[in-house]
Amino acid sequence: MEYLIKGYEPACLFRxxxxxxxxxxxxxxxxxxxxxxxxxxxxxxxxxYRDEMHNVxxxxxxxxxxxxxxxxxxxGHTDMVCEKNADVEHDFARDPLKLALTDDGKVYACGTTLxxxxxxxxxxxxSLLDGALDSHPALECLFTTQEEIGMHGADAFDCSLIxxxxxxxxxxxxxxxAIVGCAGGIRSDMTVPVTRIPFAGEAVFVKVKGLIGGHxxxxxxxxxxxxxxxxxxxxxxxxxxxxxxxxxIEGGLKDNAIPRECSATISVSSAALAMExxxxxxxxxxxxxxxxxxxxxxxxxAVSSPAVMMDEASTRRxxxxxxxxxxxxxxxxxxxxxxxxxxxxxxIRTKETEVSIAFSSRSPKESQLDASVLELxxxxxxxxxxxxxxxxxPGWDYAPQSPLRDAYVxxxxxxxxxxxxxxxxxxGLECGLLKSRIPDLDIIGLGANLENIHSPLEKxxxxxxxKLWKIVAELLK
Numbered sequence: 340m341e342y343l344i345k346g347y348e349p350a351c352l353f354r355x356x357x358x359x360x361x362x363x364x365x366x367x368x369x370x371x372x373x374x375x376x377x378x379x380x381x382x383x384x385x386x387x388y389r390d391e392m393h394n395v396x397x398x399x400x401x402x403x404x405x406x407x408x409x410x411x412x413x414x415g416h417t418d419m420v421c422e423k424n425a426d427v428e429h430d431f432a433r434d435p436l437k438l439a440l441t442d443d444g445k446v447y448a449c450g451t452t453l454x455x456x457x458x459x460x461x462x463x464x465x466s467l468l469d470g471a472l473d474s475h476p477a478l479e480c481l482f483t484t485q486e487e488i489g490m491h492g493a494d495a496f497d498c499s500l501i502x503x504x505x506x507x508x509x510x511x512x513x514x515x516x517a518i519v520g521c522a523g524g525i526r527s528d529m530t531v532p533v534t535r536i537p538f539a540g541e542a543v544f545v546k547v548k549g550l551i552g553g554h555x556x557x558x559x560x561x562x563x564x565x566x567x568x569x570x571x572x573x574x575x576x577x578x579x580x581x582x583x584x585x586x587x588i589e590g591g592l593k594d595n596a597i598p599r600e601c602s603a604t605i606s607v608s609s610a611a612l613a614m615e616x617x618x619x620x621x622x623x624x625x626x627x628x629x630x631x632x633x634x635x636x637x638x639x640x641a642v643s644s645p646a647v648m649m650d651e652a653s654t655r656r657x658x659x660x661x662x663x664x665x666x667x668x669x670x671x672x673x674x675x676x677x678x679x680x681x682x683x684x685x686x687i688r689t690k691e692t693e694v695s696i697a698f699s700s701r702s703p704k705e706s707q708l709d710a711s712v713l714e715l716x717x718x719x720x721x722x723x724x725x726x727x728x729x730x731x732x733p734g735w736d737y738a739p740q741s742p743l744r745d746a747y748v749x750x751x752x753x754x755x756x757x758x759x760x761x762x763x764x765x766x767g768l769e770c771g772l773l774k775s776r777i778p779d780l781d782i783i784g785l786g787a788n789l790e791n792i793h794s795p796l797e798k799x800x801x802x803x804x805x806k807l808w809k810i811v812a813e814l815l816k
Contacts, residue, residue, distance in 0.1 A: 343438050344446060347801050349471045352808060355462040356446075360454065361435040365421040368432055369393045369484040369492075372417045376465075376482055385468060392495045393417075393484050399468050401477040410477035411815065412503035412780075413467065415460020415510050416486035416493075416769065420793040423451040427795075445790075445798040455799035456792040457486070460509030462804075463811060475815040479503050486510075486769055487793075489730055493769040498776040505743045507811065508770050511786025513760075514803045514810070517747050518784030520763030522556060522681075522701040523734030523771050525708050526594055527715050529696045531660060531724040533585075533653035537646070541610040542586065544642045545573065545603045545617060549634035552599035555683035556701050556766035559597070559668055562629040566590055566601040567684045569624060571661025573637075574603070576620045578658060583607055585654040586645050591686040594699040598685065606648045610641040656722040657694045661687075664698070664718060670707065675737060678765040680707040701765060703734030735771040735782065737763050743781040750813040785810060 340361065344353040364372040373393035380387035386398040395417075401408060421431040427450030437449040447453055464480040466472075479501060484492030511518050547566040552558075567590040577583055583605055590601030607613040621637035628635055649657070661684070670680035679702060686697040700711035712728050719726040738744075744761065751759040770782050788803035790796070 343440065344801060347805055349466055349808060351469055351471055352462050352466045352804065353801070355465045356458055357438065359458050359461055360438055360448070363432055363434065364417055364419055364454065365431045366418040366485050366488045369417050373482075373484075376417070379465065380468065383468060383470075388500060390496065392492045394492045394496045395482040396496075396500055397464075397468055397480045397482075399478040399480070402474050405474065405476050408476040409505065410479055410503040411475075412479045412481060412501055412506040413460075413464050413811075414481040414483065414506060414508050414769065414773070415457045415464065416483045417457070417461055418484055418487050419454030419456065419458070420452050420487050422794055424795050427451060441798065444801050446801060447798045448795075451795055452793060453797040453799060455787070455789050455797060456512070457510045459787050459789070459799065459804060459807065463509055463808060466808065467811075467815075472812050472815060483769060490732055490767070490769050490772055493772045494732070498773065501777060504777070504779055504781060506770070506773065506780050506782045507814070508768060508782060508784040509786060510768060511784045512789040512792065514787050514806045516760035516762055517744065518764055518768070518770075519741065519744055519761055519782075520703060520737035521735045521768040521771055521784075522703050522765045523705070523708060523732055524699060524701045524767050525712065525728055525731040527698040527700065527712070527726055527728045529660065529698065529715060529719050529724055529726040531653075531656050531694045531696065531722055533649045533657065533693055535647040535691075536650050538586070538606060538644050538648045540584070540606040540608050542642045542644045543605050543607055543610045543613050544638070544640045545570070545605060546600065546638040547573070547602070547635075548600045548638060549632070549636040550599045551631045551634075552597045554766065555595050555597050555685065555699055556681070557764065559681045559683070559701075559765060560678045561631060563597055564628050564632050564635065565666050565684055566598040567661060567687055568666050570601040570603060571658060572624070573617055573620050574605070574658045575662040577607075577613060577616055578655070580616055581608060581613065582651060583613075583654060584648045584651055585657060586648045587689040588657065588687055588694065589689060591697075594683065594685040594697050596685070597683060601687065604642065604645065614639045614641075656724065659722050660696055660718060660724070665714070672737075672763075675763060677763050679703065681765065682711055701767070703736040703763070703771070705733065732767055733771045733775040735768065735774045738781075741781050741783070743783050747783050747785075747810075747814055751810060754809060754813055
Protein backbone atom coordinates (compact mmCIF):
# COMPACT_ATOMS: atom_id res chain seq x y z
CA MET A 340 0.00 0.00 0.00
CA GLU A 341 1.06 3.61 -0.47
CA TYR A 342 1.97 5.14 2.88
CA LEU A 343 1.10 8.73 3.83
CA ILE A 344 3.19 9.19 7.00
CA LYS A 345 6.90 9.60 6.32
CA GLY A 346 9.97 10.97 8.07
CA TYR A 347 9.26 9.62 11.54
CA GLU A 348 11.01 6.84 13.48
CA PRO A 349 10.69 3.98 13.86
CA ALA A 350 9.19 3.84 10.39
CA CYS A 351 7.53 0.49 11.05
CA LEU A 352 5.38 2.04 13.80
CA PHE A 353 3.72 4.45 11.39
CA ARG A 354 3.39 1.84 8.63
CA UNK A 355 1.59 -0.42 11.08
CA UNK A 356 -0.66 2.48 12.07
CA UNK A 357 -1.77 3.04 8.47
CA UNK A 358 -2.34 -0.67 7.97
CA UNK A 359 -4.56 -0.79 11.06
CA UNK A 360 -6.53 2.22 9.83
CA UNK A 361 -7.32 0.24 6.68
CA UNK A 362 -8.96 -2.53 8.76
CA UNK A 363 -12.43 -1.85 10.22
CA UNK A 364 -12.16 -2.37 13.98
CA UNK A 365 -15.03 -0.77 15.84
CA UNK A 366 -16.21 -2.30 19.10
CA UNK A 367 -17.70 -5.79 18.52
CA UNK A 368 -16.06 -5.79 15.06
CA UNK A 369 -12.53 -6.79 16.03
CA UNK A 370 -12.37 -10.14 14.24
CA UNK A 371 -10.44 -8.81 11.23
CA UNK A 372 -7.85 -6.95 13.24
CA UNK A 373 -7.41 -10.08 15.36
CA UNK A 374 -6.80 -12.03 12.13
CA UNK A 375 -4.19 -9.43 11.18
CA UNK A 376 -2.41 -9.64 14.52
CA UNK A 377 -2.38 -13.44 14.62
CA UNK A 378 -0.97 -13.60 11.10
CA UNK A 379 1.60 -10.95 12.05
CA UNK A 380 2.76 -12.99 15.08
CA UNK A 381 2.88 -16.28 13.23
CA UNK A 382 4.92 -14.76 10.40
CA UNK A 383 7.53 -13.89 13.04
CA UNK A 384 7.31 -17.33 14.66
CA UNK A 385 6.03 -15.91 17.93
CA UNK A 386 3.86 -17.70 20.47
CA UNK A 387 0.32 -16.39 19.94
CA TYR A 388 -3.03 -17.10 21.64
CA ARG A 389 -6.48 -15.90 20.58
CA ASP A 390 -9.70 -16.39 22.53
CA GLU A 391 -13.40 -16.28 21.62
CA MET A 392 -13.56 -12.53 22.34
CA HIS A 393 -10.78 -11.98 19.75
CA ASN A 394 -8.32 -10.92 22.45
CA VAL A 395 -4.81 -11.66 21.15
CA UNK A 396 -1.87 -12.50 23.43
CA UNK A 397 1.67 -12.71 22.02
CA UNK A 398 4.95 -13.67 23.69
CA UNK A 399 8.40 -12.63 22.45
CA UNK A 400 11.56 -14.11 24.03
CA UNK A 401 14.18 -11.92 25.65
CA UNK A 402 17.15 -10.77 23.61
CA UNK A 403 20.54 -12.42 24.18
CA UNK A 404 21.92 -11.93 27.66
CA UNK A 405 18.59 -10.93 29.23
CA UNK A 406 16.94 -14.34 29.42
CA UNK A 407 17.02 -14.42 33.23
CA UNK A 408 15.16 -11.13 33.72
CA UNK A 409 11.45 -11.18 34.61
CA UNK A 410 9.08 -10.52 31.68
CA UNK A 411 7.21 -7.28 31.02
CA UNK A 412 3.56 -7.10 29.90
CA UNK A 413 2.44 -4.39 27.46
CA UNK A 414 -1.29 -3.88 26.97
CA GLY A 415 -3.81 -1.90 24.95
CA HIS A 416 -7.12 -2.40 23.17
CA THR A 417 -7.86 -2.95 19.48
CA ASP A 418 -11.37 -1.49 19.24
CA MET A 419 -12.19 2.13 18.41
CA VAL A 420 -15.16 4.44 18.88
CA CYS A 421 -16.99 4.88 15.56
CA GLU A 422 -18.32 8.41 15.11
CA LYS A 423 -18.66 10.48 11.93
CA ASN A 424 -19.98 13.82 10.78
CA ALA A 425 -23.56 13.75 9.54
CA ASP A 426 -22.57 14.68 5.99
CA VAL A 427 -19.89 11.97 5.66
CA GLU A 428 -20.54 8.70 3.86
CA HIS A 429 -18.63 6.03 5.73
CA ASP A 430 -19.42 2.43 6.71
CA PHE A 431 -17.32 1.57 9.77
CA ALA A 432 -18.03 -2.13 9.24
CA ARG A 433 -16.37 -2.16 5.80
CA ASP A 434 -14.59 1.04 4.84
CA PRO A 435 -10.97 1.96 5.61
CA LEU A 436 -10.36 5.28 7.30
CA LYS A 437 -9.29 8.16 5.02
CA LEU A 438 -6.20 9.69 6.58
CA ALA A 439 -4.81 13.19 6.15
CA LEU A 440 -2.02 15.26 7.70
CA THR A 441 -2.08 18.73 9.19
CA ASP A 442 0.66 21.28 8.57
CA ASP A 443 1.81 20.97 12.19
CA GLY A 444 2.49 17.23 12.10
CA LYS A 445 -0.75 15.59 13.15
CA VAL A 446 -2.76 12.85 11.49
CA TYR A 447 -6.54 12.71 11.39
CA ALA A 448 -9.31 10.85 9.59
CA CYS A 449 -11.49 12.81 7.16
CA GLY A 450 -14.88 13.30 8.81
CA THR A 451 -14.60 10.32 11.18
CA THR A 452 -12.90 9.23 14.36
CA LEU A 453 -9.27 8.21 13.92
CA UNK A 454 -9.08 5.42 16.48
CA UNK A 455 -5.65 6.50 17.75
CA UNK A 456 -7.30 5.53 21.01
CA UNK A 457 -5.96 2.87 21.16
CA UNK A 458 -4.17 2.15 17.87
CA UNK A 459 -1.13 3.83 19.46
CA UNK A 460 -0.84 0.89 21.84
CA UNK A 461 -1.29 -1.66 19.08
CA UNK A 462 1.50 -0.25 16.91
CA UNK A 463 3.94 0.21 19.81
CA UNK A 464 3.49 -3.45 20.69
CA UNK A 465 3.71 -4.53 17.05
CA SER A 466 6.97 -2.61 16.63
CA LEU A 467 8.45 -4.38 19.63
CA LEU A 468 7.29 -7.76 18.36
CA ASP A 469 8.74 -6.88 14.95
CA GLY A 470 12.20 -6.51 16.47
CA ALA A 471 12.56 -2.72 16.38
CA LEU A 472 14.30 -2.78 19.78
CA ASP A 473 17.60 -4.63 20.00
CA SER A 474 17.63 -5.18 23.77
CA HIS A 475 14.70 -6.11 25.98
CA PRO A 476 13.51 -8.67 28.53
CA ALA A 477 10.90 -11.25 27.59
CA LEU A 478 7.76 -9.46 26.38
CA GLU A 479 4.09 -10.33 26.69
CA CYS A 480 1.71 -8.25 24.56
CA LEU A 481 -2.02 -8.29 25.30
CA PHE A 482 -4.38 -6.82 22.68
CA THR A 483 -7.87 -6.63 24.23
CA THR A 484 -11.29 -6.00 22.67
CA GLN A 485 -14.52 -4.13 23.43
CA GLU A 486 -12.80 -1.74 25.83
CA GLU A 487 -14.85 1.22 24.61
CA ILE A 488 -18.18 -0.43 25.47
CA GLY A 489 -17.39 -1.90 28.86
CA MET A 490 -13.95 -3.58 28.92
CA HIS A 491 -15.56 -6.88 27.99
CA GLY A 492 -12.45 -8.31 26.34
CA ALA A 493 -10.19 -7.74 29.35
CA ASP A 494 -12.91 -9.05 31.63
CA ALA A 495 -13.12 -12.32 29.66
CA PHE A 496 -9.38 -12.88 29.19
CA ASP A 497 -7.72 -15.82 30.96
CA CYS A 498 -5.18 -13.96 33.08
CA SER A 499 -3.50 -17.19 34.16
CA LEU A 500 -1.65 -16.97 30.83
CA ILE A 501 0.14 -13.83 32.03
CA UNK A 502 3.49 -14.51 33.71
CA UNK A 503 4.71 -10.91 33.94
CA UNK A 504 4.30 -8.89 37.12
CA UNK A 505 5.24 -5.56 35.52
CA UNK A 506 2.80 -3.99 33.07
CA UNK A 507 2.93 -0.98 30.76
CA UNK A 508 -0.58 0.05 29.71
CA UNK A 509 -0.60 2.21 26.57
CA UNK A 510 -4.04 3.83 26.73
CA UNK A 511 -3.19 7.33 27.94
CA UNK A 512 -3.37 10.61 25.99
CA UNK A 513 -0.25 12.50 27.04
CA UNK A 514 3.45 11.86 26.42
CA UNK A 515 4.78 13.70 29.48
CA UNK A 516 2.95 11.79 32.19
CA ALA A 517 2.32 8.37 33.63
CA ILE A 518 -0.98 7.18 35.01
CA VAL A 519 -0.60 5.29 38.28
CA GLY A 520 -4.23 4.77 39.30
CA CYS A 521 -7.77 4.90 37.96
CA ALA A 522 -11.34 4.68 39.14
CA GLY A 523 -13.58 1.66 39.12
CA GLY A 524 -17.24 2.09 38.36
CA ILE A 525 -20.78 0.80 38.36
CA ARG A 526 -23.93 1.62 36.38
CA SER A 527 -27.25 1.88 38.26
CA ASP A 528 -30.62 1.98 36.49
CA MET A 529 -33.48 3.21 38.65
CA THR A 530 -37.12 2.77 37.71
CA VAL A 531 -39.80 5.01 39.22
CA PRO A 532 -43.38 3.81 38.55
CA VAL A 533 -45.86 6.45 37.40
CA THR A 534 -49.63 6.63 37.13
CA ARG A 535 -51.15 8.57 34.24
CA ILE A 536 -54.40 10.54 34.34
CA PRO A 537 -56.22 12.77 31.81
CA PHE A 538 -54.46 16.08 31.28
CA ALA A 539 -55.76 19.13 33.11
CA GLY A 540 -54.41 22.66 33.48
CA GLU A 541 -52.03 24.48 31.14
CA ALA A 542 -48.99 22.89 29.48
CA VAL A 543 -45.49 24.39 29.65
CA PHE A 544 -42.37 23.16 27.90
CA VAL A 545 -39.19 23.59 29.95
CA LYS A 546 -35.69 23.01 28.59
CA VAL A 547 -32.33 23.38 30.30
CA LYS A 548 -29.65 23.87 27.63
CA GLY A 549 -26.36 25.57 26.80
CA LEU A 550 -24.28 23.68 29.38
CA ILE A 551 -20.87 22.41 28.32
CA GLY A 552 -21.11 18.91 29.82
CA GLY A 553 -18.05 16.69 29.42
CA HIS A 554 -16.72 13.32 30.50
CA UNK A 555 -18.27 12.20 33.77
CA UNK A 556 -14.89 11.07 35.09
CA UNK A 557 -12.23 13.29 33.57
CA UNK A 558 -14.25 16.53 33.87
CA UNK A 559 -16.28 15.87 37.01
CA UNK A 560 -13.94 17.99 39.16
CA UNK A 561 -14.45 21.11 37.05
CA UNK A 562 -17.77 22.02 38.65
CA UNK A 563 -19.71 21.87 35.41
CA UNK A 564 -23.47 21.80 35.94
CA UNK A 565 -25.62 18.74 35.34
CA UNK A 566 -28.75 19.56 33.32
CA UNK A 567 -30.77 16.79 34.98
CA UNK A 568 -29.94 18.10 38.45
CA UNK A 569 -30.83 21.67 37.43
CA UNK A 570 -34.18 20.44 36.11
CA UNK A 571 -34.84 18.62 39.38
CA UNK A 572 -34.09 21.76 41.35
CA UNK A 573 -36.28 23.94 39.14
CA UNK A 574 -39.24 21.57 39.41
CA UNK A 575 -38.81 21.06 43.15
CA UNK A 576 -38.79 24.83 43.67
CA UNK A 577 -41.89 25.24 41.51
CA UNK A 578 -43.73 22.51 43.43
CA UNK A 579 -43.31 24.52 46.63
CA UNK A 580 -45.43 27.31 45.15
CA UNK A 581 -48.13 25.45 43.22
CA UNK A 582 -49.39 22.08 42.10
CA UNK A 583 -47.39 20.53 39.28
CA UNK A 584 -47.71 17.39 37.20
CA UNK A 585 -45.10 16.01 34.82
CA UNK A 586 -46.09 14.83 31.37
CA UNK A 587 -42.65 13.83 30.08
CA ILE A 588 -39.04 14.39 31.06
CA GLU A 589 -35.94 13.54 29.01
CA GLY A 590 -32.32 14.32 29.77
CA GLY A 591 -28.77 13.22 29.00
CA LEU A 592 -27.37 10.91 26.35
CA LYS A 593 -24.76 8.57 27.84
CA ASP A 594 -23.88 7.31 31.29
CA ASN A 595 -20.27 8.55 30.92
CA ALA A 596 -21.23 12.11 29.88
CA ILE A 597 -22.34 14.98 32.12
CA PRO A 598 -25.80 15.89 30.74
CA ARG A 599 -25.85 19.13 28.77
CA GLU A 600 -29.62 19.30 28.21
CA CYS A 601 -32.83 18.21 29.90
CA SER A 602 -36.40 18.94 28.80
CA ALA A 603 -39.80 18.44 30.38
CA THR A 604 -43.44 19.12 29.61
CA ILE A 605 -45.43 19.98 32.72
CA SER A 606 -49.00 20.79 33.71
CA VAL A 607 -49.61 23.85 35.88
CA SER A 608 -52.64 25.91 36.79
CA SER A 609 -51.16 29.08 35.24
CA ALA A 610 -48.49 28.88 32.54
CA ALA A 611 -47.62 32.56 32.90
CA LEU A 612 -47.05 32.38 36.66
CA ALA A 613 -45.10 29.09 36.38
CA MET A 614 -42.78 30.50 33.73
CA GLU A 615 -42.14 33.62 35.83
CA UNK A 616 -41.19 31.46 38.84
CA UNK A 617 -38.94 29.24 36.70
CA UNK A 618 -37.17 32.29 35.23
CA UNK A 619 -36.38 33.63 38.70
CA UNK A 620 -35.04 30.25 39.82
CA UNK A 621 -32.92 29.98 36.67
CA UNK A 622 -31.38 33.42 37.25
CA UNK A 623 -30.41 32.40 40.77
CA UNK A 624 -28.80 29.25 39.42
CA UNK A 625 -26.96 31.19 36.72
CA UNK A 626 -25.07 33.09 39.39
CA UNK A 627 -23.73 29.81 40.81
CA UNK A 628 -22.35 28.34 37.57
CA UNK A 629 -18.70 28.10 36.56
CA UNK A 630 -17.40 30.04 33.56
CA UNK A 631 -17.56 26.93 31.34
CA UNK A 632 -21.37 27.05 31.63
CA UNK A 633 -21.72 30.72 30.69
CA UNK A 634 -24.11 29.79 27.85
CA UNK A 635 -26.66 28.25 30.21
CA UNK A 636 -30.19 28.97 29.05
CA UNK A 637 -33.69 28.09 30.19
CA UNK A 638 -36.13 27.75 27.31
CA UNK A 639 -39.80 28.19 28.25
CA UNK A 640 -42.95 28.13 26.16
CA ALA A 641 -46.64 27.44 26.48
CA VAL A 642 -47.52 24.40 24.35
CA SER A 643 -50.54 22.39 23.27
CA SER A 644 -51.94 20.12 25.95
CA PRO A 645 -51.05 16.42 25.67
CA ALA A 646 -53.70 13.77 26.30
CA VAL A 647 -52.37 12.54 29.63
CA MET A 648 -50.05 13.48 32.45
CA MET A 649 -48.57 11.85 35.54
CA ASP A 650 -50.54 12.31 38.71
CA GLU A 651 -49.17 14.49 41.49
CA ALA A 652 -47.86 11.59 43.56
CA SER A 653 -45.94 10.16 40.58
CA THR A 654 -44.52 13.58 39.78
CA ARG A 655 -43.36 14.04 43.36
CA ARG A 656 -41.60 10.65 43.29
CA UNK A 657 -39.66 11.52 40.12
CA UNK A 658 -38.73 15.02 41.27
CA UNK A 659 -37.66 13.67 44.66
CA UNK A 660 -35.12 11.38 42.98
CA UNK A 661 -33.74 14.22 40.85
CA UNK A 662 -33.54 16.60 43.79
CA UNK A 663 -32.17 14.25 46.47
CA UNK A 664 -29.75 12.03 44.52
CA UNK A 665 -26.13 13.10 44.81
CA UNK A 666 -24.32 13.91 41.57
CA UNK A 667 -20.83 15.29 41.08
CA UNK A 668 -17.79 14.99 43.34
CA UNK A 669 -18.60 13.05 46.50
CA UNK A 670 -15.11 12.70 48.00
CA UNK A 671 -11.54 13.81 47.30
CA UNK A 672 -8.32 11.91 47.84
CA UNK A 673 -6.50 14.35 50.10
CA UNK A 674 -3.12 12.62 49.71
CA UNK A 675 -2.74 13.12 45.96
CA UNK A 676 -5.40 15.80 45.45
CA UNK A 677 -7.72 14.11 42.97
CA UNK A 678 -11.38 13.11 42.90
CA UNK A 679 -11.81 9.78 44.66
CA UNK A 680 -15.59 9.25 44.57
CA UNK A 681 -18.22 10.67 42.22
CA UNK A 682 -21.59 9.99 40.70
CA UNK A 683 -23.25 11.22 37.51
CA UNK A 684 -27.03 11.49 37.24
CA UNK A 685 -26.70 10.63 33.59
CA UNK A 686 -29.87 9.81 31.65
CA ILE A 687 -33.60 10.27 32.21
CA ARG A 688 -36.24 8.71 29.96
CA THR A 689 -40.04 8.73 30.18
CA LYS A 690 -41.92 5.53 29.36
CA GLU A 691 -45.60 4.63 29.48
CA THR A 692 -45.73 3.43 33.10
CA GLU A 693 -42.36 4.52 34.48
CA VAL A 694 -39.50 6.97 34.38
CA SER A 695 -36.04 5.43 34.11
CA ILE A 696 -33.02 7.21 35.59
CA ALA A 697 -29.45 6.02 34.95
CA PHE A 698 -26.54 6.77 37.28
CA SER A 699 -22.82 6.17 36.86
CA SER A 700 -20.68 5.96 40.01
CA ARG A 701 -16.86 5.96 40.09
CA SER A 702 -14.21 5.21 42.70
CA PRO A 703 -11.01 3.18 42.99
CA LYS A 704 -12.33 1.91 46.33
CA GLU A 705 -14.84 -0.94 46.31
CA SER A 706 -16.27 0.28 49.64
CA GLN A 707 -17.32 3.59 48.06
CA LEU A 708 -18.98 1.83 45.13
CA ASP A 709 -20.80 -0.30 47.69
CA ALA A 710 -21.90 2.89 49.48
CA SER A 711 -23.27 4.27 46.22
CA VAL A 712 -25.26 1.08 45.66
CA LEU A 713 -26.69 1.29 49.18
CA GLU A 714 -27.67 4.96 48.83
CA LEU A 715 -29.46 4.42 45.53
CA UNK A 716 -31.19 1.29 46.84
CA UNK A 717 -32.44 3.32 49.81
CA UNK A 718 -33.62 6.19 47.63
CA UNK A 719 -35.43 3.85 45.23
CA UNK A 720 -37.20 2.14 48.11
CA UNK A 721 -38.17 5.52 49.57
CA UNK A 722 -40.00 6.55 46.38
CA UNK A 723 -41.50 3.11 45.74
CA UNK A 724 -39.19 2.35 42.84
CA UNK A 725 -36.50 -0.20 42.11
CA UNK A 726 -32.89 -0.13 40.94
CA UNK A 727 -30.57 -2.61 39.24
CA UNK A 728 -26.79 -2.34 39.34
CA UNK A 729 -24.58 -3.69 36.56
CA UNK A 730 -21.42 -3.25 34.47
CA UNK A 731 -19.27 -3.00 37.58
CA UNK A 732 -15.54 -2.89 37.07
CA PRO A 733 -12.76 -2.53 39.66
CA GLY A 734 -10.48 0.45 40.11
CA TRP A 735 -6.73 0.62 40.40
CA ASP A 736 -5.74 2.37 43.59
CA TYR A 737 -2.55 4.43 43.83
CA ALA A 738 0.33 2.32 45.21
CA PRO A 739 2.68 4.15 47.63
CA GLN A 740 5.59 2.13 46.23
CA SER A 741 6.11 1.03 42.62
CA PRO A 742 9.50 -0.05 41.24
CA LEU A 743 8.14 0.26 37.70
CA ARG A 744 6.99 3.82 38.33
CA ASP A 745 10.45 4.67 39.72
CA ALA A 746 12.12 3.10 36.67
CA TYR A 747 9.88 5.14 34.35
CA VAL A 748 10.72 8.41 36.11
CA UNK A 749 14.45 7.63 35.87
CA UNK A 750 14.16 6.71 32.17
CA UNK A 751 12.19 9.87 31.38
CA UNK A 752 14.73 12.07 33.17
CA UNK A 753 17.63 10.44 31.31
CA UNK A 754 15.92 11.19 28.02
CA UNK A 755 14.53 14.68 28.61
CA UNK A 756 16.26 16.11 31.68
CA UNK A 757 13.07 16.79 33.61
CA UNK A 758 10.60 14.92 35.76
CA UNK A 759 7.37 13.60 34.17
CA UNK A 760 3.94 14.13 35.64
CA UNK A 761 2.68 11.28 37.81
CA UNK A 762 -1.09 11.16 38.20
CA UNK A 763 -4.15 9.09 38.92
CA UNK A 764 -7.27 9.62 36.82
CA UNK A 765 -10.94 9.53 37.70
CA UNK A 766 -11.86 7.40 34.72
CA GLY A 767 -11.84 3.68 34.02
CA LEU A 768 -8.96 1.75 32.49
CA GLU A 769 -8.46 -1.94 31.87
CA CYS A 770 -5.62 -1.73 34.41
CA GLY A 771 -8.17 -2.04 37.21
CA LEU A 772 -9.59 -5.26 35.84
CA LEU A 773 -6.18 -6.81 35.26
CA LYS A 774 -4.96 -5.68 38.69
CA SER A 775 -7.99 -7.35 40.30
CA ARG A 776 -7.03 -10.66 38.68
CA ILE A 777 -3.27 -10.26 39.34
CA PRO A 778 -3.01 -8.35 42.64
CA ASP A 779 0.81 -8.16 42.63
CA LEU A 780 0.92 -6.59 39.14
CA ASP A 781 2.99 -3.36 39.12
CA ILE A 782 1.45 -1.02 36.51
CA ILE A 783 1.99 2.32 34.82
CA GLY A 784 -0.05 3.85 32.00
CA LEU A 785 1.63 5.75 29.14
CA GLY A 786 0.47 7.32 25.89
CA ALA A 787 1.00 9.81 23.09
CA ASN A 788 -0.61 13.24 22.67
CA LEU A 789 -4.14 12.82 21.31
CA GLU A 790 -6.81 15.46 20.76
CA ASN A 791 -10.62 15.19 20.82
CA ILE A 792 -10.77 11.40 21.05
CA HIS A 793 -14.11 9.72 20.34
CA SER A 794 -15.04 12.50 17.91
CA PRO A 795 -14.45 13.30 14.22
CA LEU A 796 -12.05 16.03 15.41
CA GLU A 797 -9.62 13.42 16.76
CA LYS A 798 -5.94 13.99 15.95
CA UNK A 799 -2.68 12.22 16.82
CA UNK A 800 0.60 14.11 17.13
CA UNK A 801 3.21 12.17 15.15
CA UNK A 802 6.26 13.53 16.98
CA UNK A 803 4.60 12.52 20.23
CA UNK A 804 4.38 8.92 19.00
CA UNK A 805 8.13 9.05 18.37
CA LYS A 806 8.58 10.32 21.91
CA LEU A 807 6.42 7.54 23.36
CA TRP A 808 8.47 4.96 21.49
CA LYS A 809 11.69 6.41 22.93
CA ILE A 810 10.25 6.29 26.44
CA VAL A 811 9.12 2.67 26.14
CA ALA A 812 12.43 1.67 24.53
CA GLU A 813 14.47 3.36 27.27
CA LEU A 814 12.33 1.81 29.99
CA LEU A 815 12.70 -1.67 28.52
CA LYS A 816 16.43 -1.20 28.05
